[in-house]
Each structure stands twice: as C-alpha cells, then as structure tokens.
Amino acid sequence: MSIYSFFPSGGEMYWGLLVALYFFYTGLSAGIMLITSLGGVFHLNGLERIGKVGAAMALSLLAVAPVHLILDLEKPWKFITLFGHFQFLSAMSWGAYILILYALALVFYTYYLFKDNKVNARKFGIAAFILALAVEGYTGFLMGNIQAHALWNTPLMPVIFLFSGLASGTALFILGYSLVEKLRNAPQADRYAGIALLSNWLKWFVLVDGALMVIYFIILWYGHADQYAAGYYLLHQDSLSFVWLENVVGLLIPFLILIYRPLASRLSAQILASLLLVFGTLVMRINLVIGGQKLPLFGDRLVNYTLTSGDVGIAVVLALVAVVLMVVLIKALAFEPKKIISSQGKEVVS
Amino acid sequence: MGKRYAMVIDLRKCVGCHACTVACKSENNVPLGVYRSRVEEVESGDYPHVSRHRLPRLCNHCEKPTCLSVCPVKATYQLEDGTVLVDYERCIGCKYCIAACPYDARFINEERHSADKCTFCHHRLEAGLQPDCVNTCVGNARAFGDLNDPQSEVARLIAANQITVLKPETNNRPQVYYIGADERVTRPNLMQLLGGAK
Numbered sequence: 001m002s003i004y005s006f007f008p009s010g011g012e013m014y015w016g017l018l019v020a021l022y023f024f025y026t027g028l029s030a031g032i033m034l035i036t037s038l039g040g041v042f043h044l045n046g047l048e049r050i051g052k053v054g055a056a057m058a059l060s061l062l063a064v065a066p067v068h069l070i071l072d073l074e075k076p077w078k079f080i081t082l083f084g085h086f087q088f089l090s091a092m093s094w095g096a097y098i099l100i101l102y103a104l105a106l107v108f109y110t111y112y113l114f115k116d117n118k119v120n121a122r123k124f125g126i127a128a129f130i131l132a133l134a135v136e137g138y139t140g141f142l143m144g145n146i147q148a149h150a151l152w153n154t155p156l157m158p159v160i161f162l163f164s165g166l167a168s169g170t171a172l173f174i175l176g177y178s179l180v181e182k183l184r185n186a187p188q189a190d191r192y193a194g195i196a197l198l199s200n201w202l203k204w205f206v207l208v209d210g211a212l213m214v215i216y217f218i219i220l221w222y223g224h225a226d227q228y229a230a231g232y233y234l235l236h237q238d239s240l241s242f243v244w245l246e247n248v249v250g251l252l253i254p255f256l257i258l259i260y261r262p263l264a265s266r267l268s269a270q271i272l273a274s275l276l277l278v279f280g281t282l283v284m285r286i287n288l289v290i291g292g293q294k295l296p297l298f299g300d301r302l303v304n305y306t307l308t309s310g311d312v313g314i315a316v317v318l319a320l321v322a323v324v325l326m327v328v329l330i331k332a333l334a335f336e337p338k339k340i341i342s343s344q345g346k347e348v349v350s
Numbered sequence: 351m352g353k354r355y356a357m358v359i360d361l362r363k364c365v366g367c368h369a370c371t372v373a374c375k376s377e378n379n380v381p382l383g384v385y386r387s388r389v390e391e392v393e394s395g396d397y398p399h400v401s402r403h404r405l406p407r408l409c410n411h412c413e414k415p416t417c418l419s420v421c422p423v424k425a426t427y428q429l430e431d432g433t434v435l436v437d438y439e440r441c442i443g444c445k446y447c448i449a450a451c452p453y454d455a456r457f458i459n460e461e462r463h464s465a466d467k468c469t470f471c472h473h474r475l476e477a478g479l480q481p482d483c484v485n486t487c488v489g490n491a492r493a494f495g496d497l498n499d500p501q502s503e504v505a506r507l508i509a510a511n512q513i514t515v516l517k518p519e520t521n522n523r524p525q526v527y528y529i530g531a532d533e534r535v536t537r538p539n540l541m542q543l544l545g546g547a548k
C-alpha cells in the first residue's frame with residue numbers, strides 16, 4: 001500500500017556541521033587530556049614525558065571547540081546567558097558549566113606543568129581529568145536524552161562518546177607527538193617509548209569503540225519501529241558514510257594495522273592508523289548529528305540538510321586557528337629550553 | 351483546581367481546507383516557510399482503494415514538555431494553565447528544543463532569531479477569545495477549553511469519544527487530543543520512505 005504526503009513538512013535540519021565539529025573537538029580535547037595526564041598526574045610509567053605536549057594540544061582544541069557552538073547560535077552574543085539560568089534537567093546547561101570548569105582546570109594544569117610545579121599540576125590535573133570524563137559524558141547525554149530521534153536515543157551514547165573520544169584523542173596525540181619529537185630531534189628510543197605504549201592502548205580503545213558500534217547497531221535493529229528504520233537508514237541510505245568511511249576506514253582498518261605485529265611496531269603504520277581513526281571519528285560525529293535528524297517525525301520526505309559556505313568557512317578558519325594555537329602553545333610550553341654553558345662556565349638558557 | 355487548557359481535534363470533521371494554517375500565520379505574524387500550526391495530509395492505498403487522512407499539527411502543550419526541560423536558559427516555560435511559552439528575548443537560539451520536540455512543533459523565527467511555536471494564541475486567551483485556529487475552523491473540528499471543567503466542550507468530547515494523542519510513548523503527555531486519527535498520518539511510514547518493506 002502506498003502512502004503519499006501532500007504539503008510535506010519539508011523541514012530543514014537545525015543542527016549541522018558546526019555542532020558535529022563541536023562534539024569532535026571537545027571529544028579530542030578531553031580524550032587527549034585523559035590519556036596524557038596519566039603519566040604526570042597518576043604516575044603511570046612511560047608517559048611522564050608526554051604531559052606538556054598533551055596539555056598544549058588539549059587546550060588548543062578546547063579553545064576552538066565552543067566557538068563552533070557559539071557561532072551556531074541564533075544569538076551568538078547572548079551565549080553568556082547560559083551561565084545565568086541553570087536548568088537541572090538540561091544536559092546543555094550542565095555542559096556549559098562542565099566546559100568552563102574543564103577549561104579553567106586545563107589552563108591551570110598547563111600553567112603549573114610549564115612552571116614545573118608538580119604538586120599544583122597534579123591537583124589541577126586530577127580536576128581536569130575528572131572534568132574531561134564529564135565532558136565526554138555530557139556530550140553523550142546531550143544527544144542520548146533526545147527521544148525524538150531514534151539514532152540518538154540510546155543509553156550507550158555517553159559510553160560511545162567516551163570511547164570514541166579516547167580513541168580519537170589518543171590517535172591525534174600520536175600524530176602531534178611524533179611530529180613534535182621529530183622537530184626537537186629527540187633520541188629515537190625516547191621518541192618511540194611513549195608512542196609505542198599509546199598505540200598499544202589505542203588498539204584496545206578501537207576494539208571497545210568498534211564493539212560499542214556493533215552493540216549500538218544491534219539495539220537499533222531489534223528496537224522499535226523508529227529504531228529499526230534508523231538502523232535501516234544507516235545500512236542502506238547512509239552506507240557509504242556509516243559502513244565504509246566511519247566503520248571500515250575509520251575503525252576496522254586502523255584496528256587491523258594495530259594488531260598486525262609486523263606493522264604495529266612501525267611508526268609509519270601507527271601514524272597511518274591514527275590518521276584514519278581521527279578521520280573516522282570526524283565522520284562518526286557528522287553521521288550522528290546530521291544522520292540522526294534525517295528521518296522525519298511526520299510526512300514522507302527525508303529532512304534536508306544544506307551545508308552553507310558560511311559554516312564551511314567557519315569550520316576551516318577554526319581548524320586553522322586550532323593548528324596555529326597548537327604550534328604556538330607546544331613551542332612555548334613543551335619545548336625544553338636549550339642549556340648552553342657560557343665561557344665563564346655558567347649555565348645560561350637560550 | 352486551576353485551569354488546564356487542552357485542544358480536541360475531531361478529524362471526522364476536518365475537511366482539509368487549511369484555513370487554520372492561514373489564520374494562525376496571519377494572527378501571529380508567522381514568517382514565510384515556517385508554521386505554528388499546519389495540516390499534514392496523506393493519501394494512502396492504491397487505486398481504486400484509496401483514502402485520504404488529515405492531521406492538523408501544532409504544539410501539544412505537553413504536561414511534561416521535553417522542550418522545557420532541555421532549554422539551557424529556561425527560555426521555555428509553562429503557565430499554570432499548562433500553556434507552554436517561549437521567552438523570545440531570553441532564548442539564545444541553540445535549537446536544542448527543536449531537536450528535542452517529538453512533534454516537530456518548533457522552528458526558528460528568523461525575524462526574532464529565537465525558537466518559536468504555537469502559544470494556543472495566548473494573547474487571545476487573555477482577551478477572553480479562543481485560539482484563532484479554533485475560531486476559523488469551518489468544519490468546527492477544533493474545540494478548545496479547560497480540561498479540568500467537566501462541563502467544558504473539550505472535557506465532554508474526551509469523555510464521550512475514543513481519543514488518541516500523538517506519540518504517547520515519549521511520556522510528554524500531550525494536551526492536544528484527536529478523535530478519529532489514522533495511524534497512516536500520525537506517524538511517518540519510514541520504511542516506505544527508505545525503500546524497505548512497506
């Protein structure tokens with residue numbers, strides 16, 4: 001029996017690229033913070049060296065993340081209102097406070113790391129670590145709480161966000177850290193020590209991430225009518241993006257690289273796996289935010305999404321700002337000053 | 351007990367003239383391309399066994415509105431009579447309420463730069479009038495009034511008829527009731543839309 005809708009709603013999607021990128025950047029920042037603070041803050045062997053680069057990267061990414069969301073508001077100039085009217089039941093309201101506290105903790109953590117004040121760095125590192133967990137969790141709740149969209153409405157969402165944040169954060173850190181170590185001509189053994197450990201963990205994060213995606217899909221498939229339709233949509237209408245780009249290129253291939261011993265020990269293979277993982281997580285965020293709104297609540301037309309040049313421009317500019325910030329912060333904070341012995345035998349710093 | 355406003359729409363009487371849509375846009379200065387109240391209309395079946403179904407849609411002024419609980423700045427609020435309203439000045443336009451509403455009842459008013467939706471014509475209620483969609487309906491399909499008053503038309507219609515609400519499973523407890531609603535129009539046929547089993 002065919003059904004035809006007259007006067008279709010034909011609605012436009014309200015959340016688009018900028019919201020997806022906000023989730024992407026916050027996930028990366030919190031993921032990097034969680035991983036790189038393990039050495040300095042929790043004294044995990046082999047990871048002490050990476051704290052400063054990690055803090056600089058997490059801070060740079062966090063600096064641009066909320067700008068996406070603010071510019072996506074209809075009244076960007078009124079974003080400060082978020083801090084005047086706390087709504088207990090709103091994940092977004094919680095998020096505003098969690099994000100500002102996370103930012104403050106991260107700034108102080110980075111500052112004390114730079115000052116080599118280990119006691120204070122640890123205090124703020126612990127706070128930033130807990131708040132990074134909250135950042136990953138709240139973004140998941142923000143979507144998972146929404147009953148209107150079957151693709152979002154799952155209790156798995158906070159866990160999915162946590163593990164995809166951990167995986168992509170670790171992957172981006174491996175990329176950044178290997179570059180930094182190369183630039184500062186660190187001895188090969190030193191350079192490799194942290195990365196080897198992280199890439200070993202990375203495969204487990206990817207495994208959990210992949211397992212969560214499989215569970216998520218099974219729940220959709222055996223769920224109620226809207227959930228089944230959402231699963232069907234992912235498999236049939238969005239298969240290039242969901243199946244191939246997000247899960248095969250973005251999860252399965254990196255996982256295979258990381259578990260295949262002859263490849264797993266090579267830095268170039270780890271970098272390739274990391275690149276694919278970061279790409280896959282970006283695709284995942286876009287699939288989730290935009291794909292999640294594709295199915296209409298009424299009528300018989302998929303909901304449109306129009307990518308505007310303005311949004312693309314903002315995304316590109318903010319990505320460049322993040323990279324520049326990262327370079328500046330890493331250079332300022334993470335490079336050890338060169339020690340030179342002067343002609344008088346005194347140690348000076350260049 | 352205070353008032354609890356609700357609307358009953360008797361779809362047996364709806365002729366699909368869309369006068370309610372036009373009246374609403376005119377009364378509330380709703381911008382082009384968006385609607386506070388609209389009529390979904392579907393034709394189902396294959397010739398010669400076809401039927402046509404209508405569903406006037408508007409904000410359901412839910413008893414437990416998700417749009418209210420997700421609003422991060424408390425711009426959405428509820429009056430004692432149950433009417434859900436938006437403080438357009440306070441709204442920052444984050445669109446979380448639009449994403450959260452299971453009834454697709456909200457939109458961005460580009461002129462106000464804020465979320466917008468049906469108010470049950472709150473300004474008319476304050477003046478002792480009925481919402482304009484009720485006032486305009488040529489088939490007298492819409493009734494509006496106080497659900498807590500057993501003598502009101504809405505209370506009597508709900509007591510005397512088999513009524514349905516949209517998406518009861520969301521637990522929003524919508525306060526727009528339908529008589530004679532057909533599932534072919536109250537829910538999208540997503541599988542047909544996606545090209546799967548119908």
